[in-house]
Amino acid sequence: MTVVADESLRTDTSPAPDKRLSRRQFLRRAAMCGLLPFSTAAYATEIEPFWLHSHDVEIPIANLPAEFDGFRILHVTDLHAGPIVPIGYLERAIERVNAIDADLVLVTGDLVTHDMDWVQPICSLLAKINKRTYVSLGNHDYSELSPVLGQPFVASAIEQALMLTHCTLLRNSAASIERNDKRLWIVGLEDYYTPLYKPAEAFASFKADGPMIVMSHNPDTIDDLTPYHPALVMSGHTHGGQVRLPFIGAPILPIQTNYDQGLFDVKGTQLFVSRGVGYLKRIRLNCRPELPRLILKRA
Template sequence: MAPWSDKAKRKPTTRRRLFRAAGGLLLAGGAAYGYARFIEPTWIDVVERDLPVPNLPPAWAGLRVGLVADLHHGRRVPIEYLRRGIARLASLEPDLVAAVGDFVTDGGQAYADAAADLFRDLSPPLGVFACLGNHDYGVTHPVPHAEAGPIAGALPARSVRLLRNEAVRLERGGAPLWIVGLEDPWSGRCRPAEAFAQVPSGEANLTLCHNPDAADDLADAGAGAILAGHTHGGQVQVPLVGPLILPVRNRDRYEGLHEVGGAWLYINRGLGWLLKIRFACRPEITILSLRRENASRAGGPANGE
């Protein structure tokens, strides 16, 4: 047995170690919170990758598509930050820009006009195409027949082609590429059959739809490559766990590239936020280079999940 005096000496040392460990944990936690609250939410990540498109004509291979989502302009997301993000996108010189909804969080005309004005700074050769997200209708859950807010008028007034269950044919060297845009599924107005009735069977298309939960229905309707947002990537991704909160049914699809029923789905993590906090999930601008996938409706593993 150790002498009493030795035990007395060891106790303060053990306590000091415990206090130091607790202090270190508190310091690390505070640093992580500060990073997630004040640094990462505005630290924009530029993601550049290939996007396979079934039946893509050779004339369209290599087309560079700029993708943005979830600007969420309003009281919490300042226009100065969003302006910086759009300027970064412009500097990448995409051939075409796709904006896939949730331009605003608050529904006032002033926020809609300011969000739409951002796209005046873009001049891609093939134009800017857009679809609406659930917040653009003022809804945070599925409703039967939601009405779109002021952003639906503000975007076309700035030469943004807003597609609402519509398809537009682009042509290069006589070869077609269709841009298809859907109403948001939570609006109760998303009608894939109506949109794809305008697209000849077997012709290549890029499909814009805010919510990735619609991907299976879109693939069944004829979508080739689907561009989506909505999830924000979860905003907070816990190491070894992943996102804690996701506003989708399919929790396996929250960012990046996925194969869905023979179509390809790319989910952008968004620029804005509802609550200003991000961890291991930086806001994203995407440049997608289209590549050919010759086999019609071809499957296979996604090269980037």
């Protein structure tokens, strides 16, 4: 069938718009396309690494005493004080911590990046936190000479420095918080990559007569921990991958499991993995640093 255009139906007699680009438009668009990689790089290195995200995450906990329903824990991790992360940024992060209402602050490791020179500055900064604070160590908080073997030179310096503050460092040990004779237990583990990591020792050091919250820097530890039935495990270490791509997620992660960021239910234990505050390489893309506030709720 042949279709013949009926010119009598055409009411708009103006000439069809010229859809070709003018030279000026072409040059402008080419310049924008050319600048895109540079503007993305500038954003990923100058803006997002310092764009802290504060947000609430509700954590359902079975058998949570009513006294702790709504208990708020501010999760701080992976500060990485050192020559790469500006101390001014970390000072602003601690100011943010102090401005957020919470019942407790838990710092889950990587205070420094193996660097003894930064132990005192970061511990002095943690001393400014205006809330009850417990700290555990991460893989970068041990000796710069042999972090994998866990030589504890830096860790010992952190321990000594924190003893002069209100912050309590938990090394395979536990502390409790009491409300009306009900207890919430906070357990701090040594880092998974060190021979000091001994969860059995930590869980044997107290009698768990209430829900347990475990600070364990590396989320790969979760399978070691679920047999002890903690209510919640709080980790960092991954930094969320620092760069996350659409449909792919983080191309590079320092873990064997898939627990890269956020909240997971692992055999009835809640695992929260924070993207952290600092970084190793100064780049973050689709992976903002964060200060999550975990709110415990009766399940």
